Amino acid sequence: MSKPTTGPFEKTAGWLDWYAGPSKPKFQVPPGSVDAHCHVFGPGAEFPYAPERKYTPCDASKAQLFALRDHLGFARNVVVQATCHGADNRALVDALQSSDGKARGVATVKRSVTDDELNALHAAGVRGVRFNFVKRLVDFTPKDELMEIAGRIAKLGWHVVIYFEAVDLPELWDFFTALPTTVVVDHMGRPDVSKPIDGPEFELFLKFMREHPNVWSKVSCPERLSVSGPPALDGEQSAYRDVVPFARKVVETFPDRVLWGTDWPHPNLKGHMPDDGLLVDFIPHIAPTAELQKKLLVDNPMRLYWPEEK
Numbered sequence: 001m002s003k004p005t006t007g008p009f010e011k012t013a014g015w016l017d018w019y020a021g022p023s024k025p026k027f028q029v030p031p032g033s034v035d036a037h038c039h040v041f042g043p044g045a046e047f048p049y050a051p052e053r054k055y056t057p058c059d060a061s062k063a064q065l066f067a068l069r070d071h072l073g074f075a076r077n078v079v080v081q082a083t084c085h086g087a088d089n090r091a092l093v094d095a096l097q098s099s100d101g102k103a104r105g106v107a108t109v110k111r112s113v114t115d116d117e118l119n120a121l122h123a124a125g126v127r128g129v130r131f132n133f134v135k136r137l138v139d140f141t142p143k144d145e146l147m148e149i150a151g152r153i154a155k156l157g158w159h160v161v162i163y164f165e166a167v168d169l170p171e172l173w174d175f176f177t178a179l180p181t182t183v184v185v186d187h188m189g190r191p192d193v194s195k196p197i198d199g200p201e202f203e204l205f206l207k208f209m210r211e212h213p214n215v216w217s218k219v220s221c222p223e224r225l226s227v228s229g230p231p232a233l234d235g236e237q238s239a240y241r242d243v244v245p246f247a248r249k250v251v252e253t254f255p256d257r258v259l260w261g262t263d264w265p266h267p268n269l270k271g272h273m274p275d276d277g278l279l280v281d282f283i284p285h286i287a288p289t290a291e292l293q294k295k296l297l298v299d300n301p302m303r304l305y306w307p308e309e310k
């Protein structure tokens with residue numbers, strides 16, 4: 001892969017660039033696998049970062065994303081609008097339109113979005129909107145505004161992707177459970193994996209999924225959630241072991257409602273930047289059978305993002 005670059009923008013201090021020499025995974029993903037959570041950043045010279053952003057990344061272009069897809073053995077991507085682009089979806093749309101039909105997307109929109117704009121996003125391959133509740137990433141948006149957006153995008157057959165921290169689930173519960181669409185949780189709702197897996201916090205997340213069959217989860221981002229490490233670097237095959245029981249529990253309990261993604265280019269990591277090849281090698285630890293792997297990597301994302309092909 002080519003190396004990360006920066007255009008006219010100055011990166012946030014301490015920014016870690018994505019890993020330019022990912023290893024070839026030992027685990028071979030099933031044919032037709034989908035990386036269902038990844039981003040593009042800019043390039044800033046072409047698609048400027050949003051004025052309201054909370055961080056300025058290095059560039060991470062569509063060509064670099066597609067090269068990673070091929071290198072890791074994936075067939076398709078779901079590109080999720082990154083907060084550094086706000087509600088300006090141009091970089092996302094450009095990536096989708098350049099993908100030969102191999103990428104679909106999740107956008108961020110404001111209440112002011114027009115029906116024509118939503119229809120154009122749909123034509124480009126957008127199938128969901130993202131609502132973000134992580135305070136270090138976005139400013140607050142009133143819930144009535146989000147609910148209005150959810151009602152409008154439901155008519156297009158789209159879903160809502162939510163990103164929040166585990167401690168905030170109780171406060172957000174009523175809003176989340178009132179959403180009229182399929183709801184996809186980013187990164188398992190960010191559990192604190194230093195707490196017990198059968199403790200009240202993770203139990204609430206499992207209850208959220210158990211009691212609401214429209215709720216799905218991405219079992220992604222062990223590199224963000226792990227406290228114990230070791231990091232996925234230098235061939236490490238036992239990376240992020242403290243995350244395994246949490247992710248495996250979700251995969252085994254709700255095998256038809258889980259998705260997996262690299263989260264490339266891994267915004268805001270502080271300690272290390274993982275080798276994406278080793279992240280793929282993490283998959284069989286959380287989805288130990290071929291049947292679970294196929295659901296996680298092929299059947300589920302295809303049902304959600306390419307339903308016309310099923």
Ligand SMILES: O=C(O)c1cc(C(=O)O)oc(=O)c1
Nearest residue numbers: 081082083084137263267268
């Ligand atoms: O935890 C994060 O910092 C993060 C940020 C973004 C984004 O800025 O969109 O997306 C993610 O999936 C994760």
